[in-house]
Amino acid sequence: MKRLIPAATLALTLVIAQAALAQNTQGAAASGPGVVAAGRSVEAAATITAIDKATRTIKLKGAKGDVHSIVAGPEVKNFDKLKVGDNVVAKYVEALVVELKKGGGEPLGMTESSGTAASKPGESPGAGAARQVKLVGNVVGLDAMTQTVTLKGKTRTVDMQVRDPEQFKLISIGDQIQATYTEAVAVAVEPKKDAKK
Secondary structure, three states, rough: OOOOOOHHHHHHHHEEEOOOOEEEEEEEEEEEEEEEEEEEEEEEEEEEEEEEEEOEEEEEEEOOOOOOEEEEOOOOOHHHHHOOOOEHHHHHEEEEEEEEEEEOOOOOEEEEEEEEEEEEOOOOOOEEEEEEEEEEEEEEEEEEEOEEEEEEEEOOEEEEOOOOOOHOOOOOOOOOEEEEEEEEEEEEEOOOOOOOO
């Protein structure tokens, strides 16, 4: 069973990713009739160089030699399993999908869902979190000259330019546009490999 953890646990991930420690980024985009999607993933790694158990401070060193200190809060349940030499790997994924909903029917506005998980007691330390935000707006105007769609949501109206003429042709007043943004982050600790004797 997965345990819920506060967002503070994810500070470890953000420090690693923002510091670009041994960072690897990949991106992708795709489209089809009435759908456009884009996403990217970032993976960063660092090595634990020091641990202060009294203050729960961990020093991380990246491939470029950058050293960063972080404090592991009480929500990091398996802190005692961390060892100098362990590798900390953080993975971050985000994606955006924009879909045409012919004829509408979806509730207007924004919905958000999220969840978190942590490793069980006794397992290698690790944590993860995901969040998804959906926005739905009604198509209330079309400007073929500028390929602009006017969308009216629950609280505001915005203009969105559609750069693909074939996609623009598919849109009619009364349709809806749904944008779904998803992001997920995971942190795992890989124990130091002992040298063979």
